[in-house]
Amino acid sequence: MALTAKIHVLIFPYPAQGHMLPLLDLTHQLATRGVSITILVTPKNLPILDPILSEHPSIKTLVLPFPPHPSIPPGLENVKDLPIQAFVSMMCALRELHRPIVDWFGSHPDPPAAIISDMFLGWTHHLAVELGIKRFEFSPSGALALSVIYGLWWSMPKKDDPSDESQVVSFPEIPNCPKYPWWQLSTVYRSYVAGDPVSEFIKEGFWGNMKSWGLVINSFSELERVYIEHLRKVLGHDDRVWAVGPLLPPDNDHPSGPVQRGGSSTVSVEEIKSWLDEREDQTVVYVCFGSQAVLTNDQVRELALGLEKSGVSFILCVKEPTKGGHVCAGSCATPRGFEDRVAGRGLVIRGWVPQVAILRHRAVGAFLTHCGWNSVLEGVVAGVALLCWPMGADQFSNATLLVEQLKVGIRVCEGGQTAPDSNVLSRAVADLVSEQHAEIRKRVKALRETALAAVKEGGTSVKVLDELVEHLATL
Incomplete structure (x- = not known):
């Protein structure tokens, strides 16, 4: 499917490999269907875009300087170069791009009608509201996992005993009623401290995800049907949840392996x-x-x-x-x-x-x-x-x-x-x-x-991708 009229979309990935690559694979699918795209990236992460820019020369980039942060050493702009605890610091640092994005948007001759941004960039919902455009959350996690994440930030469970890491937290509203001991819950959620400015920013980000115009998720209906339906129910917009996975590299038809998307190795x-x-x-x-x-x-x-x-x-x-x-x-x-x-x-x-x-x-x-x-x-x-x-x-x-x-x-x-x-x-x-x-x-x-079958012509995820593009065209 190709668009008869161009729709311009801003893609904003979170700089961690497990988050960036599937969103870039989604970007490839959108570009193939005729969507006009700008990808927001910081200078050190620009080389990661080389394969997709080579495949789609029409894709533009918005390169913005990485905002300094006291917990992130200068020159390190990707989570893979940092300890796991840096996830929260990175989320906080990237919010400082709010004003530069607004300035770019105001000066652009063809500003985007929508932004698709990672789940760790929930603040972009408020950015989109300010700009008068639609924000779509992209989830690199599956539908069950995202249901649990939403459940945590919606109900905000607490431990009865602060020292009991084994206390079980249940999610009765989610199909099959999953339950996990406290220590298995999201580290980002478990680090929440009421009233702390960083914690409140993180909470507002996840609430922003749940308020966003739509959700694009790297899963497919045959894999997680009940959880995809659950997300539609809790978000309140049945027709604006798109399960488009499994998102695969552009040359997935070649089982010998896709283009190299990593670093160096000791073995060829x-x-x-x-x-x-x-x-x-x-x-x-x-x-x-x-x-x-x-x-x-x-x-x-x-x-x-x-x-x-x-x-x-x-x-x-x-x-x-x-x-x-x-x-x-x-x-x-x-x-x-x-x-x-x-x-x-x-x-x-x-x-x-x-x-x-x-x-x-x-x-x-x-x-x-x-x-x-x-x-x-x-x-x-x-x-x-x-x-x-x-x-x-x-x-x-x-x-x-x-x-x-x-x-x-x-x-x-x-x-x-x-x-x-x-x-x-x-x-x-x-x-x-x-x-x-x-x-x-x-x-x-x-x-x-x-x-x-889901990602072949006529498959469920291909149809959903086409529906997503059709929806973007209405904006």
Whole structure:
């Protein structure tokens, strides 16, 4: 579908890889359908746009200086270069772009009629109201996770005992009544202190999300139908919730892997592919914890020992220190001699990995993941069984969906500070690539076909994307 008349939209991503990439994938879909687009970005993050700007030369950029913030060292404008606690600082810093955006808007000959901005930029709802345009929240999280986030900020639950981190919080208004101990709830929410200016700004941001004109979510109806319907109900606008996922890179038709969207690696893409080519179908376990998770040395040790004891072939992705000097988990933290002992059946990669290409290789049968939503969708689209180790943020909700409801995975550990038992882990890893869990593998293969059908011509998500563009055209 292509527009007969151009509609101009401002895209404003939050500068964290797990947030930026799916919103850029959405941007690609909108540009393909004829939407005129400007992407707001700070100077250090401009190179991340190179692939999409090359694909769509018509896309414009609005490059604004990153606002200084006392908690963010100069020159660091992406969360991947900062500790996890920097999420809130980044949210606060970016609100200082409010006035520069208003000034740009006032001087632009063809100002946007709408803004699509990340869920961590809820203040842009008030910006849109000031400008007289519509703001659409983009959620890189799934519908169940977003339902829980909305439930938290709407009802504002408190602990009966301030020292009790295990107190269970229930969400009876959400389908299937999910419940979580306090320590598994959003870190951003748990850090809320009534009356604190930063806390109140964060709260107003999430309330702004719930007041925004529309919601675009990286999920699809066949995966989370009841939760998408729930979001429509609680937001009060049935026709302005668009589930457009799974959002995939532009060249997703090539299973060998999309364009590189990460940094440097100790192993080339060609070496990884050659290594996998030598393995039998669905025998390799891929292990990766995303761009943000930071493991302790104890966790890395137990993880490595579990993989060693399992006897299976595996690819283990570990991190290197970031530019900001914050040492991430796994950098030289594997047990002494580990790589020599697993040589031939284990491949250890430090730095960036071509995750989509690895997951889609015929040799990979299971994915040990932190359950970040992008990783979940990539695993589902690849049709691999999931070993779930949720650590924070929306990951506990995602694990609920995968393990209890869809039954396409099993839990192997929980928590950002909990180390798994290497013996338990080794059995789980070995079982999931054997006939022990044939039903799980059968279900995830079926889910893969459903996901791929959703993004093919005539599929549910393609139709929803077309409806979104038609709605934008009415503005």
